[in-house]
Amino acid sequence: MVHQETIRLxxxxxxxMHDLSDAVAAIVQKSGVTTGTxxxxxxxSTSGVCAIExxxxxxxxxxxxxxxxxxxxxxxxxxxxxxxxNGHSHLQASVIGxxxxxPVKKGKPxxxxxxxxxxxxxxxxxxxxxxxxxxxxx
Amino acid sequence: MVHQETIRLxxxxxxxMHDLSDAVAAIVQKSGVTTGTxxxxxxxSTSGVCAIExxxxxxxxxxxxxxxxxxxxxxxxxxxxxxxxNGHSHLQASVIGxxxxxPVKKGKPxxxxxxxxxxxxxxxxxxxxxxxxxxxxx
Amino acid sequence: MVHQETIRLxxxxxxxMHDLSDAVAAIVQKSGVTTGTxxxxxxxSTSGVCAIExxxxxxxxxxxxxxxxxxxxxxxxxxxxxxxxNGHSHLQASVIGxxxxxPVKKGKPxxxxxxxxxxxxxxxxxxxxxxxxxxxxx
Numbered sequence: 001m002v003h004q005e006t007i008r009l010x011x012x013x014x015x016x017m018h019d020l021s022d023a024v025a026a027i028v029q030k031s032g033v034t035t036g037t038x039x040x041x042x043x044x045s046t047s048g049v050c051a052i053e054x055x056x057x058x059x060x061x062x063x064x065x066x067x068x069x070x071x072x073x074x075x076x077x078x079x080x081x082x083x084x085x086n087g088h089s090h091l092q093a094s095v096i097g098x099x100x101x102x103p104v105k106k107g108k109p110x111x112x113x114x115x116x117x118x119x120x121x122x123x124x125x126x127x128x129x130x131x132x133x134x135x136x137x138x
Numbered sequence: 139m140v141h142q143e144t145i146r147l148x149x150x151x152x153x154x155m156h157d158l159s160d161a162v163a164a165i166v167q168k169s170g171v172t173t174g175t176x177x178x179x180x181x182x183s184t185s186g187v188c189a190i191e192x193x194x195x196x197x198x199x200x201x202x203x204x205x206x207x208x209x210x211x212x213x214x215x216x217x218x219x220x221x222x223x224n225g226h227s228h229l230q231a232s233v234i235g236x237x238x239x240x241p242v243k244k245g246k247p248x249x250x251x252x253x254x255x256x257x258x259x260x261x262x263x264x265x266x267x268x269x270x271x272x273x274x275x276x
Numbered sequence: 277m278v279h280q281e282t283i284r285l286x287x288x289x290x291x292x293m294h295d296l297s298d299a300v301a302a303i304v305q306k307s308g309v310t311t312g313t314x315x316x317x318x319x320x321s322t323s324g325v326c327a328i329e330x331x332x333x334x335x336x337x338x339x340x341x342x343x344x345x346x347x348x349x350x351x352x353x354x355x356x357x358x359x360x361x362n363g364h365s366h367l368q369a370s371v372i373g374x375x376x377x378x379p380v381k382k383g384k385p386x387x388x389x390x391x392x393x394x395x396x397x398x399x400x401x402x403x404x405x406x407x408x409x410x411x412x413x414x
Binding site: 002004041043044045069070076077078079081082087090091094095098101132134136 | 311312313326327328329331332333334335336337338340341345371372373376377378379381386387388390391412413414
Binding site: 102 | 140177183214215217218220225228231270274
């Protein structure tokens with residue numbers, strides 16, 4: 001069985017995080033799959049999906065750590081060619097990745113108690129985003 | 139075909155690594171899948187799974203690099219709210235990720251010679267962990 | 277339905293990137309899968325696959341950022357044991373990861389406009405590489 005749906009969200013930019021856990025669980029339930037996997041994919045190269053505890057402290061910490069390690073800068077090769085101010089966004093997104101796959105067990109995404117499914121915006125401005133969810137299994 | 143099993147392990151904390159390659163290969167064999175994928179998922183937000191060579195040098199290097207880039211600290215927003223000493227653990231785990239998917243080819247997980255399936259503990263204390271393995275294919 | 281094929285490529289080492297998007301799309305088309313997922317996996321522990329914009333600026337920036345954060349060095353534990361000069365390659369590869377999964381929608385891999393499927397070589401010398409692509413769905 002395969003079931004695919006798209007979640008739409010609007011972000012404010014600069015590390016803005018959204019908890020997609022409830023939306024993904026609803027899609028898994030609708031799919032009828034009880035055992036398998038659910039794949040969550042951020043369409044676009046300057047955002048990502050990760051499994052982090054969704055709480056205000058880490059909502060500040062993750063963007064802060066990434067901005068310290070891979071700071072916004074006009075010195076990137078990407079900037080010198082495109083001048084669109086998001087060289088660091090592409091690079092931060094490559095470290096976190098656009099895809100997350102979780103097991104489906106007893107009809108639900110399997111997650112730890114403090115392990116949410118979180119979309120992270122790395123671009124420096126508000127964006128409308130699509131996250132495609134694909135459930136496979138039996 | 140879908141086959142799902144859970145591996146249980148106990149870690150000593152602080153970058154402790156376990157090689158899950160043999161356990162995952164046994165689950166793939168039991169599944170009867172000859173062509174497809176095997177998905178390996180660490181339940182919990184302060185550990186991860188990666189494909190690294192499992193040898194004593196890198197067992198020191200990977201935690202050391204992550205502690206240099208994302209050091210244990212009481213200054214994280216997560217610490218100021220929760221005081222549980224594992225802000226860096228959540229952040230390090232987000233960089234490595236909880237999930238790894240490998241091809242199944244001729245009834246076995248496809249890996250390079252020096253590419254093991256490794257669970258990494260990022261929490262600062264011993265933990266009992268569950269890793270859920272889902273094999274899909276034909 | 278499951279369809280699996282291997283892409284072969286030769287790299288020049290040190291962050292050399294190859295855009296696999298066309299090759300992956302051709303394999304998806306050949307599979308006959310219209311809805312599902314496509315899994316792309318770099319065999320070997322010193323290269324990786326990520327979803328980054330494939331353009332000359334970022335082709336310089338990503339290896340430069342990784343070499344700044346995880347520099348080539350003889351001081352790694354891996355080097356002291358193996359003396360093969362690629363301790364940093366294993367560590368950089370662990371951050372990017374060997375696997376990328378994308379949705380298949382209407383018979384094509386779903387990607388953003390500036391989101392290519394890119395193989396990155398982290399080893400310090402030219403390598404022949406295999407990337408295994410597994411398409412599953414209906």
